[in-house]
Amino acid sequence: MTSKVLSSEELAEQIKERFKGKIKEVKIEKRAVGVKKKERETLWIKADKDILKDFVKYLMEIEFPHLAIISGNDLGKTIELVYHFSIYYGRKLREVSINLSVEVSKENPVIPTICDLIPGALITEREKQEMLGVKIEGIPDGRRIFLSDDFPEGVYPWRRDETGPDKMVRDLYEVKEE
Amino acid sequence: MKTCYSIPIGPVHPALKEPVMFEFEIDGERIVNVDFKVGHVHRGIEWLGMHHKNPLQILPIAERICGICNISHPFAFCIAVENAAGIDVPDRAQYIRTIIAELERIHSHILWAGVAAHEIGFDSVLYLTWRIRESVLDLMEYLTGNRITKATFTIGGVRRDITKDHYPKIRKTMDFYKESFDKLKHVFLDDKTVQLRTRDCGILTKEDAIKLCAVGPTTRASGVKKDVRVDQAYAAYGDLDIDYITPDILTGEVKGDVYDRIIVRLLEVKQSVEIIEQCLDNMPSGDIMAEPKVAKLLAILRKAVGEGIGRAEAPRGEVIHYVKLTGQETPYTWKVRAPTYNNLMPWIPMLKGEQIADIPIVAASTDPCLSCTNRVAIVRDGREQIVTHEYLHKLSVEKTRRLMR
Numbered sequence: 304m305t306s307k308v309l310s311s312e313e314l315a316e317q318i319k320e321r322f323k324g325k326i327k328e329v330k331i332e333k334r335a336v337g338v339k340k341k342e343r344e345t346l347w348i349k350a351d352k353d354i355l356k357d358f359v360k361y362l363m364e365i366e367f368p369h370l371a372i373i374s375g376n377d378l379g380k381t382i383e384l385v386y387h388f389s390i391y392y393g394r395k396l397r398e399v400s401i402n403l404s405v406e407v408s409k410e411n412p413v414i415p416t417i418c419d420l421i422p423g424a425l426i427t428e429r430e431k432q433e434m435l436g437v438k439i440e441g442i443p444d445g446r447r448i449f450l451s452d453d454f455p456e457g458v459y460p461w462r463r464d465e466t467g468p469d470k471m472v473r474d475l476y477e478v479k480e481e
Numbered sequence: 482m483k484t485c486y487s488i489p490i491g492p493v494h495p496a497l498k499e500p501v502m503f504e505f506e507i508d509g510e511r512i513v514n515v516d517f518k519v520g521h522v523h524r525g526i527e528w529l530g531m532h533h534k535n536p537l538q539i540l541p542i543a544e545r546i547c548g549i550c551n552i553s554h555p556f557a558f559c560i561a562v563e564n565a566a567g568i569d570v571p572d573r574a575q576y577i578r579t580i581i582a583e584l585e586r587i588h589s590h591i592l593w594a595g596v597a598a599h600e601i602g603f604d605s606v607l608y609l610t611w612r613i614r615e616s617v618l619d620l621m622e623y624l625t626g627n628r629i630t631k632a633t634f635t636i637g638g639v640r641r642d643i644t645k646d647h648y649p650k651i652r653k654t655m656d657f658y659k660e661s662f663d664k665l666k667h668v669f670l671d672d673k674t675v676q677l678r679t680r681d682c683g684i685l686t687k688e689d690a691i692k693l694c695a696v697g698p699t700t701r702a703s704g705v706k707k708d709v710r711v712d713q714a715y716a717a718y719g720d721l722d723i724d725y726i727t728p729d730i731l732t733g734e735v736k737g738d739v740y741d742r743i744i745v746r747l748l749e750v751k752q753s754v755e756i757i758e759q760c761l762d763n764m765p766s767g768d769i770m771a772e773p774k775v776a777k778l779l780a781i782l783r784k785a786v787g788e789g790i791g792r793a794e795a796p797r798g799e800v801i802h803y804v805k806l807t808g809q810e811t812p813y814t815w816k817v818r819a820p821t822y823n824n825l826m827p828w829i830p831m832l833k834g835e836q837i838a839d840i841p842i843v844a845a846s847t848d849p850c851l852s853c854t855n856r857v858a859i860v861r862d863g864r865e866q867i868v869t870h871e872y873l874h875k876l877s878v879e880k881t882r883r884l885m886r
Contacts, residue, residue, distance in 0.1 A: 334564065338572050338765050341719030345564075345790065367691050369707065371792070371823075374803040374816035387790060387801060393706035393725070398713040400790060423694030423826055427818075449520030460528055461814075468528070 308391055309365075311344040311399050318348065321361060325351040345400040352405040352414060355386075359420045362401070366390050370417075373427045375435045377463040381406040382435055384414060407437060409464075416441040434461045485513055490840065490873075492521045501825075503844075510836045515829050530815040536562050536636055536782050536804075537775065539815065543802075544630055546817060549592065552585045553795030554802070554817065555634040560715060561804040562636050562812075564789030566782055568772075572717075572765040574638035579717040580651075580760050581625070581633050582793070583753040587658065588617045589796035590698075590746040590753075593848045594669065597743065600841040601678045602878030606668055613661045620654045623647070637771030637778060648761060655754045662751050669743050670731075677884040679739035683831040683843035686737055693826040697798020698749065699847045701727050702742040704735035709794035716793075721759050726752060739846040746848075784808055795820055797848050821847070838880040841873060 309317065315329045330347040350358065362368040368388040376383040386403040407414055416439045417424050428439045429448040436459035439445070447454075460468045471477075485506045492502035500521040506514040526546060530539045536558075543554040556578065563570060570578075591614040598606035618628045625631040625641055633639050643651075669675055685695065690703035700707050706725040710718040726748045728734075728741035735741065772778040788805040798820030805814040824847045831843050 332564065336570070336714050337575055337717050337720040338763070339720045341714035343714045343719075347788070369691075370694050371799065371801045372803070372816065372818040374814065376805060376814045385788075385803065387803065389712075389792075392712045395711055395724075396714055396719060398709075400713070400792070402790065421694065422692050423823065426822060426825055447520075448518070449523045451520065460525065 557791040560791030566785035703737035
């Protein structure tokens with residue numbers, strides 16, 4: 304791929320072209336700050352979960368992306384995972400934040416690992432497993448990371464349904480150590 | 482095949498904001514493998530924010546995520562909410578935010594320098610550096626009313642102005658740090674023993690730093706140009722003349738060892754002083770808040786729908802907050818990511834192959850304040866021996882003394 308630094312519009316076009324039919328929405332957010340009104344660019348992409356790995360590979364063709372974190376939302380029927388990447392760091396004021404949002408169903412909340420592409424994703428993937436009850440397929444180390452070993456199985460702190468921690472928080476006296 | 486010993490270290494370290502449990506596999510003095518466990522003080526802060534607090538109530542909680550980075554978290558949170566709700570921050574507030582954030586960096590980096598000196602057994606240097614650090618704490622008290630938790634940030638601006646009356650004291654303190662810089666540089670970088678303990682120790686290669694998504698001085702010391710302040714425009718940083726600090730600026734080469742991490746932090750103290758001076762010289766006039774009436778601001782936030790991320794460069798690296806607003810009292814989602822989160826994985830390549838006596842300085846070199854490993858248990862032939870932090874510290878000091886001979 305070209306070594307030219309692409310603007311967020313060009314990136315958006317390229318992504319739409321490359322992942323035709325798999326992209327639900329691309330939003331470009333620009334915020335001008337300071338006296339000089341320099342712009343900060345952010346891309347919000349909603350896409351099919353199948354493209355996750357290919358999307359990371361696409362970013363890697365441009366430049367090795369920085370994965371800040373994966374955040375997650377319980378949307379009722381589905382769980383949304385938002386991968387917060389950034390590329391073009393190391394170039395003054397040219398960094399573009401790319402947020403890729405994919406949804407997995409609650410019946411089958413499985414998403415492939417990206418640790419083979421970005422080894423630094425391990426901790427955040429482990430966190431998503433225990434906090435949201437998502438299954439990361441192929442994760443090199445699937446142990447819990449933040450929750451203690453005696454935290455009950457099947458309770459996912461970030462869920463908003465019956466597997467969430469509401470009952471546990473309300474009836475704390477009922478919680479038994481495993 | 483030789484048998485390896487397994488040494489668990491942690492999880493309680495009195496001076497640490499995040500207790501971490503290390504498990505080392507040791508062959509003689511060499512570290513063969515490292516595993517760690519975190520989460521001993523997971524307080525469920527995000528859950529509290531998502532279920533019980535409105536964005537303005539979250540601010541004081543965000544400020545208490547970390548005692549040392551108590552500006553960076555509200556900073557990132559404010560940016561995230563402002564992005565999600567479409568609130569524009571007045572220029573003057575952006576400059577005040579920048580000044581306060583840089584003051585935090587000065588105090589944090591000098592604090593770290595003292596801790597690093599203590600780890601290798603130079604307690605006189607610890608006292609010297611922390612004496613120097615006092616001035617910036619005094620200045621923060623003068624500007625915000627508090628030495629540590631500043632309660633200055635609010636959504637859409639800052640709560641306290643910095644006026645012309647404050648300038649003389651700020652400039653005087655900045656002059657003090659310019660004078661102290663040469664002293665600190667001489668103490669840390671010209672000392673032979675410091676070099677013996679930190680050169681070629683705890684190396685993180687550039688490749689590993691990128692792949693493991695390291696942030697802050699840890700990644701910059703490995704030669705990766707990554708600094709949110711330079712990478713993207715936020716607060717007043719887009720207006721300023723700043724550049725990435727990498728160790729080759731001083732030495733002409735990048736090794737990615739502990740010594741390089743000292744260089745980067747010391748140079749960043751100097752850079753922070755320059756940033757504050759630039760901000761004072763170019764401070765725009767105007768309001769300091771987008772919406773000074775709290776009730777009105779809350780009404781705006783209650784109606785807002787959208788999602789936003791806020792990135793800010795804390796002393797330890799990039800902080801990122803993600804906020805999703807759905808037109809309710811509380812945010813639907815609030816996700817916090819502190820820099821140490823990303824700097825956990827790089828510990829593994831750094832520590833592999835080093836000696837037990839190097840654990841404190843290498844672990845501390847990413848600045849998690851992971852220095853007070855207060856309790857160590859050595860498992861030998863299945864029997865557990867408890868070793869105190871004092872013993873581990875003694876090992877480190879003895880190594881320094883040996884090298885000085």
